[in-house]
Amino acid sequence: MKPGNPYNAQCPTRLILDRVGDKWAVLLLGLLRKEPMRFNALRRHIDGISQKMLSQTLKNLERDGLVKRHAIATVPVTVEYSITPLGMTLAKAVDPLRHWAETHLKDVQASQRRYDGSQKDAA
Amino acid sequence: MKPGNPYNAQCPTRLILDRVGDKWAVLLLGLLRKEPMRFNALRRHIDGISQKMLSQTLKNLERDGLVKRHAIATVPVTVEYSITPLGMTLAKAVDPLRHWAETHLKDVQASQRRYDGSQKDAA
DNA sequence: CGGGATCCGCATCGATACTG
DNA sequence: CAGTATCGATGCGGATCCCG
Numbered sequence: 001m002k003p004g005n006p007y008n009a010q011c012p013t014r015l016i017l018d019r020v021g022d023k024w025a026v027l028l029l030g031l032l033r034k035e036p037m038r039f040n041a042l043r044r045h046i047d048g049i050s051q052k053m054l055s056q057t058l059k060n061l062e063r064d065g066l067v068k069r070h071a072i073a074t075v076p077v078t079v080e081y082s083i084t085p086l087g088m089t090l091a092k093a094v095d096p097l098r099h100w101a102e103t104h105l106k107d108v109q110a111s112q113r114r115y116d117g118s119q120k121d122a123a
Numbered sequence: 124m125k126p127g128n129p130y131n132a133q134c135p136t137r138l139i140l141d142r143v144g145d146k147w148a149v150l151l152l153g154l155l156r157k158e159p160m161r162f163n164a165l166r167r168h169i170d171g172i173s174q175k176m177l178s179q180t181l182k183n184l185e186r187d188g189l190v191k192r193h194a195i196a197t198v199p200v201t202v203e204y205s206i207t208p209l210g211m212t213l214a215k216a217v218d219p220l221r222h223w224a225e226t227h228l229k230d231v232q233a234s235q236r237r238y239d240g241s242q243k244d245a246a
Numbered sequence: 247c248g249g250g251a252t253c254c255g256c257a258t259c260g261a262t263a264c265t266g
Numbered sequence: 267c268a269g270t271a272t273c274g275a276t277g278c279g280g281a282t283c284c285c286g
Contacts, residue, residue, distance in 0.1 A: 012221075012224040012225050012228040013149065013220070013221045013224045013225070014146075014149075014150070015224065015228060016220065016223065016224035016228065016231075017143065017144060017149060017220070017224075018144075020140065020143075020144065020220065021140060021141075021143065021144020021145075022144075023137075023278095023279085026136065026137075026140060027137070038247085038248090039247075039248050039249075040247065040248075050279070050280050050281075051248085051249075052249095052250090052279075052280070052281085053278090053279065053280080054249095055248080055249060055250080056279090062238065063234065063235050063238040063239075064231045064234055064235060065230060065231060065233075065234025065235075065237075065238075066231075071248090074247090075247095076247040076248080076286095077247060077248060077249090077286080078247070078248090079247080079248060079249085086227065086230055086231075086234075089223065089227065090223055090227070093219045093220050093222070093223035094220060095219075096216045096218075096219050096220075097136070097139065097140070097143065097216050097217060097219075097220060098135075098136045099216070100139065100212065100213055100216035101135040101136045101138065101139035101140075102135050102136070104209065104212065104213070105135040105138060105139065107188060107209055108139075108187045108188060108189075108209075110188075111186065111187055111188025111209075112186050112187060112188075114188075115185065115186040115188075116186075146259095161267080161268090162267070162268050162269075163267065163268075173259075173260050173261075174268085174269075175259075175260070175261085175269095175270090176258095176259065176260080177269095178268080178269060178270080179259095194268090197267090198267095199266095199267040199268080200266080200267060200268060200269090201267075201268090202267080202268060202269085
């Protein structure tokens, strides 16, 4: 990846897309958007997620300033995550995509079936 | 990944995000949005991409009905790719995200620096 | 409860070579 | 020119164990 590429990976959109493309990030943002949540609560709501990915994704989101972490020094530590104003604006920017997905998914899937059908006689 | 997860991976948004998160898909869509292009022209415009990934990404986009492939039977085969109306609508749905990226990237990066700075004394 | 550290399989991606 | 096929490295992501 030498420098000078017209459309290379360090454009802002690519950078953000990498975050948004993260398997769990948008899901987490979508949950926290509704209400703050604790670590294991998040874990239970998404339970296909491993604690490693949850922890890692939350850390990235926090690093990006999209999510805030509150640690309360109770007897067993209590940690609550909430979305930040910045995170809120991102969540809103993703909405059109969410909407597109819901309205056009069937078109995409129909196209996929057509494509797969026209390919299978090439056996 | 057992079934029954409240927010699991087969929601429409996740499905689309997987496509959009593809490293090159949005880039390609962005190029084809302006004008149809040939295989090697695309390759030259993005040249960090390998021909394998270009071919693969184009095939996926075509399968999803977002891009159309025209093969012209000239002496050396000529193939031109163009965006479809459906692909156009997706490209437009991505625009808010692109805009968010451009306006907030500096905030994100500032947050990252703050975060990294506050962490480094934990050595 | 809220994680960090480690091990490891599996999919992804790049490089190379070959084809029509 | 426009790809396909194969190989090998890399790294994401899951499982498990452990700690404050």
